[in-house]
Amino acid sequence: MSKIEGVGRQRRDNTDSDSDSDRDMLATQPTVFAPGEDRLSMKELRALAPQDEAGRNRSMGLSEALIMMVDDEMLNIEMTEAFLADAGYRHFVHTDQPERAVPMMRKEPPGVLLLDLSMPKVSGLDILAAMREDSVLRHVPAIVLTSSTDAQVKLKALALGAMDFLSKPVDPSELALRIRNTLAASAYREYLGQHDGLTGLPNKQRYRKDLASVLDEALASDHPGALIHVGVDNLGRINDALGRGVGDQLLQRVAKRLASCVQTEHGGELSSEQHNPSLYRFDGDEFAIIVPYMEGVPSAAFINKLLEDSTVSFQRSGFPELFVTCSVGVSVFPNDGSEPDVLMRNAGLALRHAKLAGPHRYEFFSPQFKDLALSRLDLSAGLRHAVSRDEIELLYEPRVELASGRVVAGEALLRWKHPSGRIIEGDELMDLAGSSEMDVVLTEWLFELLMKHMKNWRSAGLQAVPIAVKVSLANMRPSDLVHLVNAALANGVDARQLSLELQQVSALDNLPAKEATAIAGLRKKGVRIALGRFGASASISHLRQLPCDEIMPDASFVRDVERDATVQAMLLGIADIARRLRLSCVACGVETAQQLAFLKKNGFEQAQGRHLGEPVTGLVFAAKWLTRGGRPVRISTPGDLS
Structure with missing residues (x-):
């Protein structure tokens, strides 16, 4: 019966009486805005419009966010669209056919969903249930617009993932604030999911995503590039001796030095037409740098500059002055691989071999490293049982x-x-x-x-x-x-x-x-x-x-x-x-x-x-x-x- 690809069929079959009672309570819907309040003054609109500072952690401001509305009443949709356009939101999609909502969101997930609960064929609760089962859509914030005062209905919506509620008729000022705050919270959550909390640098997830884009460009343009993994030498010893707090301070200082070094290469010989070199916090004591274009003498000079600039000193009362160095491992694409995970692994192998040779060194990946790593992995696993096996x-x-x-x-x-x-x-x-x-x-x-x-x-x-x-x-x-x-x-x-x-x-x-x-x-x-x-x-x-x-x-x-x-x-x-x-x-x-x-x-x-x-x-x-x-x-x- 459901037109959301069968989603919600079994739930409604098992809870027919509950669904019928819910829909009876929500049968009559007033317009989305309270009478006489469908327009705000320009001053009020400016106050409620998307703020630049609210979206500073995103590549585009909140005004660029996609807002989607699902409501079976076109009047509600038209009024909301007009209001949001005046408030500065330029991307608005909608449907008055709720069975189309989930397919539309799968095609392009919105930044926020405005959802009516009481609709024919497919209810808002059905849509929330379908979103909850989707690995991407479950993270889309949904603001429910409802005239129901039944606490059980709200609890069901919350249990299915609804983030916020607005009672119809909706006050436009409140709707504007709820949308702005929801988008800002979502943007901040997205920022935290893609950035390292200690250094503020983009993290491993962002690294893998950006690398895929750089690789696509490099393969299409047939030009080489490289991944550079930078590892802090003997950080574990420093953490053990002086505490993890000191180790974190050193990582922050190294991150600043590396960021400065990478920043100076923007627009230079290591940049491609679409991308500049970029720095990431990879894992633990490691950083990663994507170099969109890397060939010849400039690459060697850049690697030596990285080794030099990443050396930091640290003095703590009662302890000797520490000079902390870094080692570097490099994999070059497409020679060393054309898949992100392969290149990342090969750069990591090169870094491990650089560290084995001693601190403050660099190594380019060699296919022999993989064979040696597999052999060493097998031997390391066997060594753990060697003593007990005599x-x-x-x-x-x-x-x-x-x-x-x-x-x-x-x-x-x-x-x-x-x-x-x-x-x-x-x-x-x-x-x-x-x-x-x-x-x-x-x-x-x-x-x-x-x-x-x-x-x-x-x-x-x-x-x-x-x-x-x-x-x-x-x-x-x-x-x-x-x-x-x-x-x-x-x-x-x-x-x-x-x-x-x-x-x-x-x-x-x-x-x-x-x-x-x-x-x-x-x-x-x-x-x-x-x-x-x-x-x-x-x-x-x-x-x-x-x-x-x-x-x-x-x-x-x-x-x-x-x-x-x-x-x-x-x-x-x-x-x-x-x-x-x-x-x-x-x-x-x-x-x-x-x-x-x-x-x-x-x-x-x-x-x-x-x-x-x-x-x-x-x-x-x-x-x-x-x-x-x-x-x-x-x-x-x-x-x-x-």
């Missing part, structure tokens, strides 16, 4: 004094035997654990097993050597590391037999002084501190802020020392820094006799790597390298050290 084992690698050839220490090495047969160990495993926030769990597990091994060695009367433990600070706070070490010392581990090889030490840059000095407190107890992967994730600047006993150049230096003169010079420079600072320098990753010969020739004190001894279990390590009160065991390798 897939992780703790091995020990000997460290050798090159002058004597004797084992003077050992390094604890985690190895993951992946079900696929792949072996993941050492720095690769630490990086994977850090990116999946499993490094803390693995470190706790390592310390627990190490304490058991060292206790067994003492019980057997073996002469133990110091054991170095790789510790990533990517997700572990120094104070948490102190708790682990103190627990080991309380269980009988000699502090002099423990060395901490710190990795990802850049995380210390944004920590409060109390956290940064926690490492120094361990050193005072006799625990040796080493800067791991020096020259890669650790630099000379970290030597100034973190007292240590030894530095360990990244294994890539030894790996490339035979074929790259620049690497040779850098490795020798690191060794010279260590000597001048009276620190030990431990060469890592020695795998060939030629590498070993280079290290001996240039006066390196200690080294470790497979050429000097394969990683073995705790039992084998004890049997092979530890003695009962005697001198340290001398290694025997194909390349004699003597």
Whole structure:
């Protein structure tokens, strides 16, 4: 029976008596306006007309909003249309056939709906019910015009989504105010739905919508463009150390700097015919920039300007001055994709790789990033179950004094035997654990097993050597590391037999002084501190802020020392820094006799790597390298050290 595509048929079948009584009460309708009040003075009209300030958050003013009226009396519609035209509302549609109302709204949703309740064939309640079932129309504000005084009728309309009521005959002044206020509230709600509350920038939803428009233009005009994702480096550390309030302040400052940088490009070489570069708050610590046209030198200059302008400093009483940097990931369309979601994902992947390479860097998307991301995702998921499945084992690698050839220490090495047969160990495993926030769990597990091994060695009367433990600070706070070490010392581990090889030490840059000095407190107890992967994730600047006993150049230096003169010079420079600072320098990753010969020739004190001894279990390590009160065991390798 219903002509709104069947909507409301079942509801009326089940509530025939209710509908009939409702319509009986609403049978007789007066005109929409009270007699003699169908026109207002020009002064009154100006006072009630759409205000510019009310619509400032929208791309067009409230006067541009579409107002729709559904009423079976054409006189009511004509009077209302004339009044709204005088009041400044230029877009008005109507129907006196209520069965057409919902299809009309689906074709073009109005800004506000003026709805009569009592109409033949299809009632206003039926229309509200149909709107409620529509994902778009349910958000259209409806003002009900009714002469009913029955509270139950109003409750039904409210339950179906009506926003406001006006009793017939309607006072024109009140109608004007209700329309203006409803449109203003709707505009503000729309603004909140498309803007970030912290920075005021357009949000992810607006980003995706605008990107679709820019892509359509770029594909039609056959010109390139780009998405740039900007991520604040180490924001999580700042939130943990100084509180989320400080982190929010930093995000606001970065947003202002980025907005200024993007604004200067409007109308320039990065703009297309229809669009200018635009900035968005994407998610968490990320911002996004749509560049409608991006090719050649201007793009590189803009990216470098973004990196420079987004660097901010922050000083808080009692804390060191922070210098916060950003990293950048770029995807270019159409080369890297022609769909918004694909391009957004690829820009995000490029940003992740930029951050993995270190802070304050940028990367363009490469198809390899996707393959690596999928592989890393699979490995990260598997790593969370690896410990409980006994897939992780703790091995020990000997460290050798090159002058004597004797084992003077050992390094604890985690190895993951992946079900696929792949072996993941050492720095690769630490990086994977850090990116999946499993490094803390693995470190706790390592310390627990190490304490058991060292206790067994003492019980057997073996002469133990110091054991170095790789510790990533990517997700572990120094104070948490102190708790682990103190627990080991309380269980009988000699502090002099423990060395901490710190990795990802850049995380210390944004920590409060109390956290940064926690490492120094361990050193005072006799625990040796080493800067791991020096020259890669650790630099000379970290030597100034973190007292240590030894530095360990990244294994890539030894790996490339035979074929790259620049690497040779850098490795020798690191060794010279260590000597001048009276620190030990431990060469890592020695795998060939030629590498070993280079290290001996240039006066390196200690080294470790497979050429000097394969990683073995705790039992084998004890049997092979530890003695009962005697001198340290001398290694025997194909390349004699003597």
